[in-house]
Amino acid sequence: MVTLDDVRAIASRLPRSYEALVGGRVKFRVGRIVYLSFSKDQSVMGFAFPKEEREFLIGGSPDKFMHPGRSDMRYHWVLTRLSALDEQEMQELVEDAWRMVVPRSVAAAYLSGMEADPGHDADHDPGG
Numbered sequence: 001m002v003t004l005d006d007v008r009a010i011a012s013r014l015p016r017s018y019e020a021l022v023g024g025r026v027k028f029r030v031g032r033i034v035y036l037s038f039s040k041d042q043s044v045m046g047f048a049f050p051k052e053e054r055e056f057l058i059g060g061s062p063d064k065f066m067h068p069g070r071s072d073m074r075y076h077w078v079l080t081r082l083s084a085l086d087e088q089e090m091q092e093l094v095e096d097a098w099r100m101v102v103p104r105s106v107a108a109a110y111l112s113g114m115e116a117d118p119g120h121d122a123d124h125d126p127g128g
Contacts, residue, residue: 048097049078
């Protein structure tokens with residue numbers, strides 16, 4: 001089972017990403033844009049995701065993914081149950097959400113740095 005601490009380990013190393021506590025809820029931002037948000041009990045993670053692909057994602061795994069609340073349907077946003085994710089899937093969701101909110105040049109520099117590190121597995125980095 002994935003926890004907030006597992007997500008924090010990934011999100012905290014992403015360029016320009018920082019953690020904020022808003023209304024008792026943990027959120028990760030780039031600038032003022034939120035790309036990850038957690039329920040107060042930390043069991044559900046909201047994440048930036050292309051809204052045109054949202055129905056496909058949710059329909060393919062309704063046990064993992066959920067629609068955001070009605071007021072958030074206009075945003076590029078999906079919810080997931082952390083208990084349904086493995087670490088690799090969580091890492092991909094976090095990094096993809098982050099890529100949606102940073103300049104392309106920042107994402108490209110980060111990804112090229114990962115590829116330049118021969119000890120880094122781009123699909124899975126258990127060492128952080």
